[in-house]
Amino acid sequence: MKNSKSEIVVESQPGNNSIDTLRDQIESYERERKILLDLSNDITKVRKKNDLIALFSSRIKGLFYFTHAIVTLIDETNETYTPFLLDHSASPIKNHSEYSELIQAHFSLNEPFINQVLGSDGPECFLLDEIMDKPGSPKFLRVNYEEGIREILMTPLRSKMQTIGFLHMYSDRKDSFGAEFKTIIKGIAPQISSAVSNIIKNEEIAYKENVNEVLLSLSNEMVTVRDRKDLLKVINFGLKKLIPFTHSVMTVLDDSGETYNAFLTDDDSRAKEFSKYTEAISNPYPVNDGIYDKAAQSEKPVVLNMKSFDISKVPLWFRLNYVAGAREMVIKILPDEGIAKHSIILFANKENTFDKKSINIIERISSQLSTAASNISANEEILSKEEEKSFLLDFSQDIAGVRTKDDLEKAISSVLQSVLNIRLSMIRIIEDDGLTLSPYMYDKHMFYGEEPIFKELASKNIGIDEYLTAKVLNSKHPVIFNIEEEDRKGNSAKYLYFWKKAGLKNAYGAALRVGNQNLGTLWLLTDEVNLTLLKGICAQISIAISNIRANEKVLTYKQLLEVENDHLKEQIQTIYNFSEIVGNGEEMQKVYHLISLVAESKSSVLLLGETGTGKELIARAIHNASPRKNKLMIKVNCAALPANLIESELFGHEKGAFTGATDRRIGKFELANNSTLFLDEIGEMPLEAQVKLLRVIQEKELERVGGKTTISVDVRIIAATNRDLEEEIKAGRFRSDLFYRLNVFPINLPPLRDRVEDIAPLANFFVGRYSKNAGRKVNSISPKVIQELKSYLWPGNVRELEHLIERSVLLSSETVLREVHLPKDRSETKNQEVDLANRTLEEVERSYIIEIIKRCSGKLSGRGGAAEYLDIPATTLHSKIKKLEIHKSEYFSA
Template structure:
């Protein structure tokens, strides 16, 4: 037993010795292998093969410490051996940075040797690195962490993982502890070798860059060098170079990555072309440093940063480095590199950019010099060619062709447009429009071409007030709230940048050349604009001369055409033809000012242009308007024509049905011009058209004004002539029929009543209604009233309402226009117009047809009338005296006479007594007629016998004074001596001496008997020479009407 214990101890010692020798052998072998390590691959092979032969761990990782950043991160690993390589967060772990201050890693450092940890015990401890749980999820259960040191400073860690708990043996830990210094040395060597290799590679790249820089001639060359060579040693995402303008106050992009994402950012598409102030908090600060300056882009206020900064930030850039390039204190150029993550531009990147900055500046300066030389050569050649081409320009079309061919060489996006300043000097319109890729039928394009835009719109005024062309960013202008229609059209067409160049000769501004282009040679464009301005000025001068010649020629021709015009119809035909042929429009309306100087009535218009709104137009055209109507007042107060923009008038809320009517018609503009002769307004002229030559319009209106004045004068003369002719005819007619009394004969009591009534009403303008039997002298009384009135200086006009057929009475009273009805071959004025300012005697008013009574009533009430076929009302001042032998009250009751007209006429009724009620006047009347007809017959009959007087007094006189007159005339012709001794009274009941019962006979019976007696004496002849109508001195139509009313048939008077 005693010997057994030493043997066991000896065996254990031998085992221990063998283990130590084995460890020593392994350490020697591993040490030998580690000394052969030159790069990461060698070290990976060491871990994945040699160490795994000793101990079956799952995988190993070497991490390095960044003491300045206080983090550690993976440096070396074998991705093929890692059980977590398919884990979703594997990539982020490999690229991750882990805090050095976390409790887990501090414990590893404190242990100063290999430390094994069971993952389940530590992975959920607060502050533990996330890779512990990820490895646990990948099947790992234990981790062995060994600090790697260099000169007593921990430089990193060796991470080793095993799939079982307590899987790391003490022997393996001792081995790892033993080779840890050698692994540390190998890692340091790898780092140094990589640094040497990188330096060598960097030198090679910089040398290559230097060689390539020498070859750089263009911006694209420079871009290629930066993107190929420099990006290889500095991991930037994209680059940009800027150049400062001549004012040294702004800078803009000089070149940028052609394939950069900026081209896809529509909101920033034109940012590279926009100038940026030098004092932007980036460029100015970078200018203060000799070395490149790195900026953390996330630290900036994006809203206040320059546009290009926002653009790159939107592209994902988070860090940038800026190097100002220049010599002798200049800072004309800059190099800007951008990276997607912070930390990309470390000290090495700063050093590299500093080293190549001189060469970049030299190369970029050479590029600029070459571009300047080439630009000037091209400018000279370009302008010489353009000058040669433009010398042959004679018309606007020539200029459009030459300028288009020239500008297309500059490759504009969508052609160009020249907008010319209009005569109002406040608006511009398209002068030349050249569109490369826009359809000619584009509705918005056509509208913009045809619209006059105000100069003071925020863009045009800036261009015209500038000495140089100006660039405008379409998006920026829209974002600023510019609502100008053409700016939004540019946006719709995809234009990002527009340049506006002023066109002027001397101090005279002609217009603007707009060009859609991203970049252009400004001096070259100025040269083009200078020559274009001269050509445009010459063309406009020639066009103005030609236009004036055409205008003068046209106006002379129009003057000749209108000189031959004598009537309104001829004038309308001439105006319509001229407007259609020359101005391609139709006449909307001509209104003329009436004699009252206040009312404008429709004179002529073309109704065909209002077919779709004919009812509305007829309503408007039928109305007179006042000179103070707002639109009319504006036109009459202005020397030249006024353009009324329908949309603008509606927007301003201007009143008037005409504006809404124009909108219904679809009119865009309405032109209103005053028609005047000398300084006297005669009317207004209206056209509905988008645009018209105002000079021609003014000339046309002048000619039309004179023509209308002449026509009105001619119409007035013709009217006066016609009126005089009618008065003459009427006078001749009246001379035949008028009683040639200097005063009315009769002094009886009944006539004295009539005289008093005449004296009471004569001086007034009241309507008078004369009532009495046929032959009582109603016309004589009417004439007496007229001759005693203030109207006596003018002729009293008489109309017998029963003397004309019903269809002609209206024309007789009110007149008619030419063509108003069949047979109306000329205009005719009616009796009311003829009696203007005088008296109209309407005899036999009871015979007037009912349908005409309405129109008569209107004239009496309104004191105005319309001719048949006329379109305007005519004011009249007529005193009406009506007469009738009918009982109008009975006629009203019977429905044959309008009650309202009766009341209107019955203002001042005068009843004329029949002769049988004034027998005391028979003798003076008989003596009067005896004297009159004795002279006419050439006889000297100067007295009446007592027998004759007795017979005259005894007769009932159904025909009243007229019957007495005719009886005396007949008796004188039959008389043989100087005294009338025999009177030939009619042989009927009325001829017998009157007895008391004679007065029981009605007036109608007496009148019927008298007419039958006269018809018998005339052998039944009614009309014509020797007819009963002639004897009774009434028109044939009146006699027919009387006979029909009294029931007289042929059997009553026909003698077999």
């Protein structure tokens, strides 16, 4: 290799100077090779940290200048690196106030300075004053600079293609690390990496051997541990032989991992003499109390000088032990699978009691202590679960007998108050829309004195995306909310007000589920509750509520079917009345055309016309020609309902909404969902009901009387009236906004007197129907009767004609209907003819006009009015009325 190298140099630089340069290069190369070979041999002898420190402090310092070197290791899990090997004697920062903190610190890998080193294939040199103040730079750079260090050489240590750490070399001079230095360090970096890996493995082996020895020596005693008292004996009579502590305490984390309390207390503690001792060992303490969290951050036992703490700010247990004479303590979080649930705390009355030997012993027994404590906890948990199972079995038996919401409320109240000594705050249920929750059950007594605010809260639904609710619904387990913390966050939830009023620390929220389907939420106010037990109770409550709601739906569907059955029976009984519309005259052709235009749409239809003109028949024709024809058309006669029941009839009501509301009732709007609702005699509806009807038509949603849930409906409205709604609006008896909403597509039905050509077909149709129903054999009508029917004005329209034919058929004994019983008989007509001969023309005209106006129901002008019937202009009729002194009382009295 040397020949090859020298040949290249000679070719590129011929001459004597080139030969000298080549000679220097060869000598340099030889020196580097020898140094690398010697250092490699030395590194292979490294077994311990001190061996590697000696290598840097003696061998490498003998070759190159630098102040000190350290090795740091990478923690891939936490993306940090931390000191592993330190040359304390040579370090210029050993007396710095932050030194003890730095040698235990973890530094982030995610910063520019270290990223440059990670990306390099060899040593990287940095001037501290250029990098120490850059964003993200590690703290140790500035500390070294403050103690005179000016330059650092960073080399990545790699093993098996992975960076395991860094070699840090420092100098108090600039330009200390030349090319030869870097070449040497780069050359020995793989061997240093191997040495570091070997040291780590050797220390792990030694540690495991020590732990095994301790476990073996204590195994005979540990196997006898069955409960907390047994474990206390092992600690006191075994551990006290090795460590001179006064008394001990073991703690255990709660299930949430946020607080801890006493698991085991020592009878030898002088702290038990104080009155607050019971409170101190029963209270839960937050893990971030400045003591527990320090221990949790360290893998080793943490020794604390108790005199260095502000006694007014420490937990009660700490304060009592200090007052009792304790001056030093060591705390170790015991290793466990997953979360380290237990910890051991030893107290001593003297400082410097817990030396390295004591710490080592605690570490060595910690695993066995953890196992023993975990076994005890497991045994206690088994007993607790047996009790829970027994409790849940009893509760499930109570729940099994629940059939109604009231029964469920009693069962829940009994188990929460009598057994768990807590009270139910609120149960909310997810509505059918899947987006909102409505109040289902709550303890009214918890809100005594705040009824108005609570009623407002209990009457409103909340969305499933509301912060606290969403947190509960998205959790598989009950969620604990610290009331003070939620208030500090500025949570605007209204029920937080009641949480604060309750004077408790925590609120518990749990999702009610059946399978994986969210059903609702359950809220409890209490400082402590068995979460496992609560989860089991929630499962039972969820099933009970699901069954109750299912039963309610079954009852609702049953009622719905019964109502539909009634409608079907009514339709079957009356279908022959509307099997077809009889009449093909010009006026009816106009109606048919309008029906064809509006039937396919969703538009509201307003049917206008005199009584008896067949408005319901036309409504059914529109419905049957629409896309909604597969569902029943629902009919409501607004004139037939008492004013106080219209709302319940239209919108339904909940059980207990008012006196007599013994069951939930489905309203006509819900029955007509995706169908047609026919509002007959809409002009008779009270104003108050008109307001609510308008809202439902506009919003397409309603609330049952006494209900809190909003129900969406898709209903087509067909309304009918024989009143002049515009006149009703002027009189203040009908709302104009409702009229405009209904009057989208008005259809005026002609009176029978304007359909003279349809009278004969109608009469024959009714003769056929009623002769069959009555068992008669009437099959035709005489011409004379037809003429009489055409001559009559029919103030009752088609309905009057139908009833007249029905009566005439019953009175007929022939196959031909030869006589009809019109309201006025023939003798009266003859008397009228005699009377006409004794009266003046003006008197006859006056009587005739009054009679015509009466037959037109007082209507003077327009379609179906007296002027149209008399075939004179409306202005002429008004003039005659004025001239003949005809008063309204004369034609409105009939």
